[in-house]
Amino acid sequence: MSITYVNDDAFHPSNDDYERWSKDGWEMVVGLEVHVELATKTKLFSASPNRFGDEPNTNIDPVTLGLPGALPVLNRQAVELAMRLGLALNCTVQKSTFARKNYFYPDMPKAYQISQYDEPINIDGWLDLPDGFRVGIERGHLEEDTGKSTHVGGAGGRIHGSDYSLIDFNRAGVPLVEIVSRPDIRHPEQAKGYINELREILVAVGASDAKMEEGSMRVDANVSVRKPGENFNTRCEIKNVNSVRSLGRAIEYEARRQIALHEADEPVVQQTRHWDENDGRTHTLRSKEDADDYRYFLEPDLVVVDPGIEWIERVRDALPVLPAERRAILADAAGQAANSEAVMVVAERGQDNYVMDVAKLGGDAGVALKHVKEAPELAEQVPVESVATLSKMELSGVITASQAKTIVAVMIESQNVDPEVIAADLGFEAMDNSDLEAMVDQAIAGQPEAWEKFCAGEGKAMGALVGAVMKASKGQADGKAVTALIQTKKPS
Numbered sequence: 001m002s003i004t005y006v007n008d009d010a011f012h013p014s015n016d017d018y019e020r021w022s023k024d025g026w027e028m029v030v031g032l033e034v035h036v037e038l039a040t041k042t043k044l045f046s047a048s049p050n051r052f053g054d055e056p057n058t059n060i061d062p063v064t065l066g067l068p069g070a071l072p073v074l075n076r077q078a079v080e081l082a083m084r085l086g087l088a089l090n091c092t093v094q095k096s097t098f099a100r101k102n103y104f105y106p107d108m109p110k111a112y113q114i115s116q117y118d119e120p121i122n123i124d125g126w127l128d129l130p131d132g133f134r135v136g137i138e139r140g141h142l143e144e145d146t147g148k149s150t151h152v153g154g155a156g157g158r159i160h161g162s163d164y165s166l167i168d169f170n171r172a173g174v175p176l177v178e179i180v181s182r183p184d185i186r187h188p189e190q191a192k193g194y195i196n197e198l199r200e201i202l203v204a205v206g207a208s209d210a211k212m213e214e215g216s217m218r219v220d221a222n223v224s225v226r227k228p229g230e231n232f233n234t235r236c237e238i239k240n241v242n243s244v245r246s247l248g249r250a251i252e253y254e255a256r257r258q259i260a261l262h263e264a265d266e267p268v269v270q271q272t273r274h275w276d277e278n279d280g281r282t283h284t285l286r287s288k289e290d291a292d293d294y295r296y297f298l299e300p301d302l303v304v305v306d307p308g309i310e311w312i313e314r315v316r317d318a319l320p321v322l323p324a325e326r327r328a329i330l331a332d333a334a335g336q337a338a339n340s341e342a343v344m345v346v347a348e349r350g351q352d353n354y355v356m357d358v359a360k361l362g363g364d365a366g367v368a369l370k371h372v373k374e375a376p377e378l379a380e381q382v383p384v385e386s387v388a389t390l391s392k393m394e395l396s397g398v399i400t401a402s403q404a405k406t407i408v409a410v411m412i413e414s415q416n417v418d419p420e421v422i423a424a425d426l427g428f429e430a431m432d433n434s435d436l437e438a439m440v441d442q443a444i445a446g447q448p449e450a451w452e453k454f455c456a457g458e459g460k461a462m463g464a465l466v467g468a469v470m471k472a473s474k475g476q477a478d479g480k481a482v483t484a485l486i487q488t489k490k491p492s
Contacts, residue, residue: 045072066110086122107147136182363388
């Protein structure tokens with residue numbers, strides 16, 4: 001190859017390169033660190049408000065600013081929310097301690113962060129993705145958030161090249177749980193699926209609003225590459241990726257960059273990198289620190305956190321039905337796979353209970369699921385009784401699927417939510433079987449090539465025949481009935 005690959009960010013690999021490298025047997029190894037701000041009223045160690053969007057430097061106090069003599073007092077609600085999240089992620093909740101993580105940066109006035117180190121509150125869990133892939137959870141530890149720096153001037157909002165920086169301490173001291181996955185992820189789509197599933201769990205258990213756009217959920221990705229079966233290679237950390245789409249792009253780019261270095265026999269340097277959404281590349285921020293660099297030692301002003309079995313079990317018993325179980329219940333009722341698009345979408349919207357209520361009234365959950373997925377306003381504006389009746393009409397053949405779709409639109413747009421009245425007003429009636437058979441015969445006669453291909457076993461030819469019948473009936477024929485009737489006319 002004519003280009004020399006170096007560690008100075010000059011290389012910009014292409015998608016074609018990535019496809020080739022994947023075929024050559026390279027695989028990415030990804031572990032994610034997710035920082036989640038907890039939904040407490042006050043900060044982790046003080047009574048200042050935990051609130052987004054207030055005027056800068058108004059939610060502060062002596063503890064937040066690290067003033068001499070100010071002592072931390074642990075927020076009980078933060079501990080309980082951390083336990084709730086840990087149990088939802090199948091973790092063991094254990095006795096834990098806090099430590100001082102020492103480093104200087106302007107958004108940490110104390111010049112150290114209070115965090116959990118060797119004894120975190122949550123350990124050894126897992127998260128199953130909708131497709132069944134399991135990602136191990138190494139730990140989920142409590143810590144305080146930092147303030148927010150805004151770098152003015154320069155490019156990309158980074159401190160390098162900026163004219164000056166502004167510091168807002170409102171976020172400093174906000175309670176966080178850092179969820180550290182094991183390096184089990186092998187594809188960007190798995191990483192995106194992990195974040196989406198984690199976000200749903202966070203919201204379901206009330207631990208956080210998980211709004212990535214507001215910074216209450218932030219993702220760091222540790223990326224390395226290797227040939228399958230080899231030991232792990234040097235990794236790089238991509239800091240503070242703020243959207244699921246960006247996460248997938250950043251991981252894929254960084255994997256391509258590292259593969260190029262390996263193929264050119266150049267070393268991958270362990271470092272922290274920044275994802276730039278504008279140019280679609282990662283850039284060097286700093287050399288990656290190890291734990292020794294932070295000089296962890298036990299926080300002298302806080303005692304051991306030992307929740308005890310009774311408190312843990314009370315938290316476990318209070319957990320709601322989690323997203324995966326809700327999807328499973330909905331899928332079973334609707335006769336679909338738990339990771340089907342309709343089940344995933346409706347459950348994520350929180351409209352699965354509406355569909356289940358339709359089923360409780362004798363309606364068909366599968367039909368209701370289809371309509372709610374395509375028209376989410378249905379669950380907000382139309383009583384479940386109406387959708388239950390509609391599903392029975394459609395399932396029994398009184399109306400066709402296309403007619404039912406029209407009725408749904410009318411129910412949403414008008415004050416009339418009675419599907420039987422709407423069907424009568426629109427002249428929707430079940431077609432007589434003899435009329436339908438005549439239309440099928442006409443379609444077969446008018447589409448001889450399609451009929452010949454269908455009889456020869458080409459399944460796609462069925463679409464042309466059904467389409468001809470639907471056109472002749474002006475959409476009033478039941479597609480399932482048409483298909484069944486065509487099948488009966490096929491020579492044995």
